[in-house]
Amino acid sequence: MSSILIVRIRGSASTPWDLQEVLEMLRLSKQYSAMVYPKQDDIVGMVRKVQSYVTWGELNMDGAKALMARIETVKGALDQSFIEKELGLSTEDFIKKLVDGELKLNSIPSIKLPIRLHPPRKGFKGKINSFIGSGGELGYRGEKINELVRRMV
Numbered sequence: 001m002s003s004i005l006i007v008r009i010r011g012s013a014s015t016p017w018d019l020q021e022v023l024e025m026l027r028l029s030k031q032y033s034a035m036v037y038p039k040q041d042d043i044v045g046m047v048r049k050v051q052s053y054v055t056w057g058e059l060n061m062d063g064a065k066a067l068m069a070r071i072e073t074v075k076g077a078l079d080q081s082f083i084e085k086e087l088g089l090s091t092e093d094f095i096k097k098l099v100d101g102e103l104k105l106n107s108i109p110s111i112k113l114p115i116r117l118h119p120p121r122k123g124f125k126g127k128i129n130s131f132i133g134s135g136g137e138l139g140y141r142g143e144k145i146n147e148l149v150r151r152m153v
Helices: 017-025 041-051 062-069 080-087 091-100 143-150
Strands: 003-007 033-038 052-058 125-130 136-140
Touching: 003 041, 003 091, 003 143, 017 041, 017 143, 033 062, 052 143, 062 143, 091 136
Parallel strands: 052 136, 125 136
Antiparallel strands: 003 033, 003 052
16 A cells, blocks of 8 residues: 645635535645545545645655655654654654555654645646646646655755
């Protein structure tokens, strides 16, 4: 099983209440917030319901390493000493388990969720209110989500 990364692109203005509830269930209440989940049918179904507000794809090792810079704990940034002390893992093992879907970020109580990102450097390549296939930024983008994350960290 692998992990998927979901990033909210659009804000909350004029969002229907049912889609807003699904976004809150996914912990994506604000624009440019991100979450990592194991790829399961129920999560993918929820993401497909709100795909007009988010972009998502499979997380790989490079994207997870870039994302680690933005993960915060109660005491500050996520660093090697926190991972070794709280989880008993090395940094590489933590990233590998996160990418493989074996480790859930929401099961670690001292990590602040959701992961807050910046708008992408050099802007979006397409419109933020249309889908990837039609020259936009929303919807499923597969492995290209990692390139977007590197620009948003």
